[in-house]
Amino acid sequence: MKYLIINGSPRKKNTWSIVKQIESNLDGEFEEVHLIKEKIPLCNGCFKCFEEGESECPHFEFVNPIVEKIKECDGLIITSPVYALNVTGLLKNFFDHTAYFYHRPSFFDKKALVAVSTAGAGHNKVAKYIDETLRHWGFNKNYKIAIAFGAREHPEAKEIDKIDKTAQRFRKDLESKKLHGPKFMDLIFYNAWRAMTQADEPNLADKEYWENTDLVNHEFAPIVKLNIIQRMCGKLFFFIFKRMF
Ligand SMILES: Cc1cc2nc3c(=O)[nH]c(=O)nc-3n(C[C@H](O)[C@H](O)[C@H](O)COP(=O)(O)O)c2cc1C
Incomplete structure (x- = not known):
């Protein structure tokens, strides 16, 4: 290690x-x-x-x-x-x-x-x-x-x-080497930043990062496994923040 x-x-x-x-x-x-x-x-x-x-x-x-x-x-x-x-x-x-x-x-x-x-x-x-x-x-x-x-x-x-x-x-x-599921607040912040890349005038450095890493297409980083509730929460937070921004 x-x-x-x-x-x-x-x-x-x-x-x-x-x-x-x-x-x-x-x-x-x-x-x-x-x-x-x-x-x-x-x-x-x-x-x-x-x-x-x-x-x-x-x-x-x-x-x-x-x-x-x-x-x-x-x-x-x-x-x-x-x-x-x-x-x-x-x-x-x-x-x-x-x-x-x-x-x-x-x-x-x-x-x-x-x-x-x-x-x-x-x-x-x-x-x-x-x-x-x-x-x-x-x-x-x-x-x-x-x-x-x-x-x-x-x-x-x-x-x-x-x-x-x-x-x-x-x-x-x-x-x-186990990866733990995200906390509620982790899902909220992740999906807030993810949604901001979809705004009319996004921050270009952020947008490029989220798109190049493909994180923009996921409710949370794909290497971390989500249960069904976490996945639904991620989708819901993304939907709400996308409308807000
Ligand atoms: C500039 C400064 C500010 C400090 N502020 C606090 C504080 O707000 N509350 C507290 O309990 N101790 C405070 N301390 C004490 C240190 O947190 C404490 O002695 C710590 O264990 C020092 O760690 P170190 O040996 O790695 O420097 C302060 C010490 C210094 C030098």
């Missing part, structure tokens, strides 16, 4: 101690991306990724190598400490540069383990935000570990137990 670790912490301390404990439960290769070292300039809001395609981003050379690593990995481990009740600016800047994946979801066969540390507050909310972001990108399943360290620098026994159990569930799920 190839694991990619995207570290949103500027240092290797509390959050990194969770990563080390996760690693002790997994077998395989680990590649590390420390966003602090990547020196990605701030997103300047030019909209080029949305409107002209991600390769037109003025920071493509910084962002794309990381995106390619995500495409190549079997499992993603993504981390952030809580900063001012949110992810770090480092991780948020990376998410801003990859926001085009909301329009053009891609990673339908990927699974992630989200690791968040905090002193006292915001850890569950931040882990949920990272999970939601990845789901918008298309990720199939995300596991979450969120720990309040207080004044400590390392997890205590019951937290280690929780990390181990979650990391082992993540590993087994990856090894099974």
Whole structure:
């Protein structure tokens, strides 16, 4: 298994101690991306990724190598400490540069383990935000570990137990290669973006992506099996959004 670790912490301390404990439960290769070292300039809001395609981003050379690593990995481990009740600016800047994946979801066969540390507050909310972001990108399943360290620098026994159990569930799920069915909200967002490609004046970069990948002809990414209810919901959401747009 190839694991990619995207570290949103500027240092290797509390959050990194969770990563080390996760690693002790997994077998395989680990590649590390420390966003602090990547020196990605701030997103300047030019909209080029949305409107002209991600390769037109003025920071493509910084962002794309990381995106390619995500495409190549079997499992993603993504981390952030809580900063001012949110992810770090480092991780948020990376998410801003990859926001085009909301329009053009891609990673339908990927699974992630989200690791968040905090002193006292915001850890569950931040882990949920990272999970939601990845789901918008298309990720199939995300596991979450969120720990309040207080004044400590390392997890205590019951937290280690929780990390181990979650990391082992993540590993087994990856090894099974099973793809889980989409959640209700995944079907809604997928079909909203799909329907937007059918609008009178669609976003051309999005339309090209949805058509070239043939996703436009499916209620959800075809590699993910849908039950009859999910398929009917997908059709219904597409029909409603198409009329709206
Ligand atoms: C700029 C900054 C903002 C922070 N904001 C919060 C916060 O809103 N709530 C909180 O409980 N801890 C906050 N913390 C504490 C860190 O989340 C906590 O110490 C974390 O475990 C540090 O992880 P690290 O060792 O990977 O840097 C903040 C720390 C820094 C440096």
